Amino acid sequence: GAGVSQSPSNKVTEKGKDVELRCDPISGHTALYWYRQSLGQGLEFLIYFQGNSAPDKSGLPSDRFSAERTGGSVSTLTIQRTQQEDSAVYLCASSFYRVGTEAFFGQGTRLTVV
Amino acid sequence: KNEVEQSPQNLTAQEGEFITINCSYSVGISALHWLQQHPGGGIVSLFMLSSGKKKHGRLIATINIQEKHSSLHITASHPRDSAVYICAVSGLYGGSQGNLIFGKGTKLSVKP
Numbered sequence: 001g002a003g004v005s006q007s008p009s010n011k012v013t014e015k016g017k018d019v020e021l022r023c024d025p026i027s028g029h030t031a032l033y034w035y036r037q038s039l040g041q042g043l044e045f046l047i048y049f050q051g052n053s054a055p056d057k058s059g060l061p062s063d064r065f066s067a068e069r070t071g072g073s074v075s076t077l078t079i080q081r082t083q084q085e086d087s088a089v090y091l092c093a094s095s096f097y098r099v100g101t102e103a104f105f106g107q108g109t110r111l112t113v114v
Numbered sequence: 115k116n117e118v119e120q121s122p123q124n125l126t127a128q129e130g131e132f133i134t135i136n137c138s139y140s141v142g143i144s145a146l147h148w149l150q151q152h153p154g155g156g157i158v159s160l161f162m163l164s165s166g167k168k169k170h171g172r173l174i175a176t177i178n179i180q181e182k183h184s185s186l187h188i189t190a191s192h193p194r195d196s197a198v199y200i201c202a203v204s205g206l207y208g209g210s211q212g213n214l215i216f217g218k219g220t221k222l223s224v225k226p
Contacts, residue, residue: 042218091157103147103214107156
């Protein structure tokens with residue numbers, strides 16, 4: 001597609017359920033980032049994929065959070081046993097892997113845990 | 115101290131006013147991004163700067179690498195400019211290349 005695509009755009013789930021959030025990066029972009037923005041907070045780094053390298057998971061807040069990137073393209077962020085504090089907008093971005101290149105953002109997935 | 119600081123946090127302006135949002139950073143960077151986030155949550159990349167100045171329509175972004183400071187200017191502001199403007203930097207630091215560090219954003223409200 002022309003831009004970074006995320007799905008679903010909105011997700012309401014019950015506390016304790018698992019959720020999967022999807023990100024389709026721009027074709028050819030080797031770097032993919034996940035961020036989240038809790039209500040009233042700034043953007044928080046979660047995880048970073050670069051090509052075939054091991055991902056940088058240093059931002060994942062707990063072991064309930066995991067992410068995969070299949071075939072160097074689509075990425076899925078999984079949150080297990082969701083908690084109310086997981087409610088946030090989850091944003092995905094992608095870029096070519098060159099230092100300083102522009103990152104393109106998806107529209108985000110608004111997750112609400114009730 | 116946050117690595118990326120924005121000011122002001124909130125800004126209210128009258129339509130037509132010239133607006134400036136500032137961003138200061140403390141890490142070595144290779145690029146600085148200005149992003150716009152509308153109330154619906156979507157983020158649009160406005161500019162990526164590594165030096166000098168860029169202009170797009172009524173928006174102007176400048177960066178001073180020596181002073182580690184960037185400004186985003188909006189000329190002839192309009193209510194549709196109301197959004198959160200976010201400064202982010204990218205560079206080589208720590209063990210995570212390509213990571214972006216975000217400022218907390220500046221919430222702009224332009225009144226008609």
